[in-house]
Amino acid sequence: MENVADDVLHNILARLPIKPLLRYRCVSKNWNHIISYRCLIKSRPRQMILLPFTWPLVAIDANEPHHMVRLPHSPLDDEAKEWTQVFVVGTLNGIVLLALTNYKSLSCKLILYNPVTCASKIAVVMSLPLRSRPYVFGFGYGATKDDLKIVRFELCDQYRFDVFDLRTSSWSVKPRYIVRNFSFQDDAGMHVNGVLYWVTLRASYFGIFALNVRKMVFSDIKPPDGFGFDKRIEVPVLGSIGGCLCVANKVGSTRFDVWLMKEECSWMKTHSFNFDLERLDCFQAFIIPICISGNGKILIMIRCSSSTQLVIYDTSNDSYNTVNALPYDDDVNMNYKIVGFNYARSIEYT
Template identity: 35%
Template sequence: MADLPDHVITLIFLRVPTKPLFRFKSLSKHWNRVISDPNFIKSRSRRMIFLPGLPFDHAIDNTAVPSMAKLTSPIIYPKLYKEITIVGSFNGIFFLVLKYRKPLIIEYRWFHDHMILYNPLSGEFKAVPFRPAFNSHSTYVFGFGYGYGSTTNDLKIVRLKNDSEYYEVFDLKTWSWTRPSELIRSKRSWGNCSATFANGFLYWNAERREDSCPAILAFDIENMVFSEIEYPDGCYCLGTYNARLCMLCPQVNMDGFELRVMNEHGSWSTICLFTSSFKSLISDEAALGGLCILDDGKLLMSKSSKEFIIYDMFEDSYEVVNALTSVVRAGRLQCVEYVESLISPSDVCSTSI
């Protein structure tokens, strides 16, 4: 088989189940190159929506008709961790933050989070080096971000300490942490939340400390610079639409809602108005408590531990997705869309998109 041309090997591998392919990658450099080719990966991949829930093995297959799918899980011990945060994904590899029930103490240093890179298709994961708290005797709340600058190999993890001007950056290319001397210089707090990534920037929901006035804290990944963006009145739920930062806003008369996207210079444009079906779906607080925006102009809501709803803002229609078992939410519903990948977490920075 080693002497066969690549296109023949590709046709054979397209018929092979996923799990054996991961073994084949390690048997031959030639096979590894064929299997790792972005076009081959794309031909086998499903579009998925990942959910932070226990058991940690559920996602929604959004390729055609949405349905729940069971995944391979990394080793997660419920007795050790109290919360799972899905910060973001790139090339099918997720950055997850697992919050300890009690701080871990190693050599008199306190650690509150366990951070991993994880491929939900293979179950393969790699731990990000431990990073102690800024002060060993305090319990901190951290905000996290995961994204890249002008090129996809400029992938970084950003960790913010709430109510502080300090932040830290983990560079996946050099596999090291740095604490930049430049401060955030914002009188905002951003709580325990994940940033939304769009076009080289990370965006966090933030509040002014003295009067809780909302704003968006933005971080330019390439230039390592923070800035603030005004939050339109009454708007909430940051997300992306066609890779642009967006949010939901109630209409002035409260008869409906609108989807707004951010323009290049920080202004906002309304691209969609929707009313009837959505208003009936959010008639109870459970739906609003589990609401996130999908990049194709849809909303994902959790109505119960066994029922999710995907609402199309442009069509004013929805579909119900039933869970395989009860899904206990481990943290807020920070759903993340991704395309399945055969890439290893160790290679996430070396493979372009």
């Protein structure tokens, strides 16, 4: 292979699966340079859904639900399973931000993690809030897409709000406060086009709270007309389809509506679908969407009395596929004791 031109080698390597591709970086300095080259990575995008409730972490191919990849050498390797809870804050520029809360040391780590290279870095370590409510986070960018910031809310008499700048590795000098007339229903915000969104609960109804990361300006988003914002149902799930904010809410026991927000906060219902539980051999179930991908596929967790299934629903053709049984052995801990959305919430990773 020494006489193969770099452009030919580039085209060959771009077609290989990730796992052997990373091993081939050890062949030579030239191979390592080509494989690490940004253009090679951009030429082979692949949509994966990262599941934070397996130990080690597992990713599902959104286009091939039968293909799952264990992610070795993740930040979870050095953590105590019985004391640590994990949730995904968000992903930007190929980097995933994980929040690891350890209830033995009463601390919370925010870790930057690249699932492809397996590189990780602790961004910040903080003590847990004195109250039972954990921190609420967001991961977004400011003036440019390289201006990455971590937003943190802490519940005191009001919500205490500050920002961690990854370029300076420091928190904002002076925290701000916002009036506490709602409660966050998400521990992590959904980032879409420079704005972070959280589902909130005011009185008996859900709402959407927004933060423009560049301007650091808060706003409330009017929910869709006729939208079932009722606290008696599961928390609506935020996502992004085609670069637009979307939300999926449960109507009844097995039906879901999907709404898409266009310009000027106008909403349009794009899909409505039901699940046939008999087909899934499950008659009484707890059903929650846990991830909405940019191409309109929705990952849904279905918990029956004796089993847990993952299903990918495709809004483009009104079909769904059951994901292969997740690995469950001595090496993989399925932390299903944490069944709330915040810890089942998964993210799409490109």
